[in-house]
Amino acid sequence: MAGWAIAVHGGAGVDPNLPPQRQEEAKQLLTHCLNLGISALRSGASAVDVVELVVRQLETDPIFNSGRGSALTAKGTVEMEASIMDGTKRRCGAVSGVSTVKNPVSLARLVMEKSPHSYLAFAGAEEFARQQGVEVVDNEYFITPDNVGMLKLAKEANTIMFDYRIPTEKCAGLESPVKMNGLPISVYAPETVGCVVVDSEGRCAAATSTGGLMNKMSGRIGDSPLIGAGTYACEVCGVSCTGEGEAIIRGTLAREVAAVMEYKDLGLQEAVDFVIKHRLDEGFAGLIAVSNKGEVAYGFNCNGMFRGCATENGFMEVGIWE
């Protein structure tokens, strides 16, 4: 047996001026989540259980852009989405437009296991949540003061069109020329979260969760709930992506990693490198992946990605930059 492996991410595309304290908090959360996953793996939990468990933790913590701490729509509300996929039979579940469910990834899992469908959204998803008795809260629960501030800045940045200048009050102090999705990186907040796992039986799974793009149009769906784009798992690997949603969708990024492994016989790292290098054009994104051989890999073509990975043989690493 090749041994288990796990990777987590908290988003690709990081403000180069991110205050050290924020970087520390992020790394601590990633470490904590890795440890949670590792414990579960050591006690024999299945890949799909572990990815759900870890992403729940990431959703609950307000640091990244998922669950509590989600980015806000143009209306100042939260609309969350998530997906989960079990590589063994490629079962999948996804939700979008979730506004009161504490843990969207768990709702996605219930769609996969308790409904005849793969993807539920908006009012229908909320109704399903109540039928299933999952924990629900007011939309306000998910909104943090930080994000309210970010939304204001995003709106201001949008009216500045192609000017790279951004108001400096709350944005990590300094001017930031790095842009993603048309917004200065400091207000872009692309911190979608995700987890991929291969368990000790060689089963792969992946899950991704997000509040989406800051200042997005209400009703906008990104890559995170789209199977093949933000999330994918099959017999050979599990992949979770983050970054510019539109680029990830167009590039069917998560599926791509699996496709080059299956059809071109590339190894995991080669596949990840290939996809990041050749499938993104002008888009910015990153991804984490595991293989059924117990390997873990990640790649990104933008400025940093919050990530952590660990394998059964004791390897563990948490990072932000290259």
Added chain:
Amino acid sequence: MGWAIALHGGAGVPYSLPPERRQPREEALRHCLQIGIKALNSKMTPLDVVELVVRELEIIPHFNAGRGSVLTNKGTIEMEASIMDGNTMKCGAVSGLTTVVNAVSLARLVMENTPHIYLAFDGAEEFARQQGVETVDSSHFITEENIERLNQAKEANRVQIDYTQPIYNDTKSGTETPFANGDSQTGTVGCVAVDSNGNLASATSTGGLVNKMVGRIGDTSVIGAGTYANELCAVSATGVGEVIIRGTVARDVAALMEFKRLSLKEAANIVIHERTPKGTVGLVAVSAAGDIAMPYNTPGMFRASATEDGYSEVAIWSEPIIE
């Protein structure tokens, strides 16, 4: 090499389909094909052509898209569509539409007039109003046939892909979902086209599954599942949405061509006959070289195709009617 076009009105057509239901659909396919042929002959771009043809299919009440869409478990309409331009790989998608006459056109507007790819439900409806597209009362889309289908599905307490044949098992068993007698059907519509310069485009539109849960999204609005186009080929799939999503069907045809250097037909056949369960999926595809493939693993698939040299066909089961 000249242009080529293929369109579908849904996979899964029972052999027992009576003539009075078959004929209008055949006529409709012929009619839409002619529209596509004229457009390509007048040098319209493939992106414009697929939108035009799918608009027409949406208006026709015989197929499960736009008017004629199947109903949710609450008797309501929720339509979805997507469109993709092979050259730029730009794409647009919409879900949960209730009043928009042409979902495919709204998908195109999302692609061209917003920084996003995909809008759904209230947000999509709001966008439709901002864009001034044609909207009508939701009742406009509902047909007698579909009310009947919903009643039958409810009686049998199942989620039905389409039509009237009883389906054995509606709950997901966690694995594949075979259907009794291979009788899965769906009237999703779609069109793919390539011009003489190798520019490709694809579009797909649907009302979804009969008796689906409100809020259920299928493959039709998921790029890579129901719709895909790049420089190699354009694909539009139809069938059991959950299977198409899991199998990233449209993308897989292109991936096999690219990574295993297979021809369009080979790639399409592998996806349909080896990578998806029998009775669940069909697709239409064209390649940059002007090849056409229309494989399906269901009893039949409403389809039509034509090439610039004058060949055209309309078909439901295995014998095409050469026009």
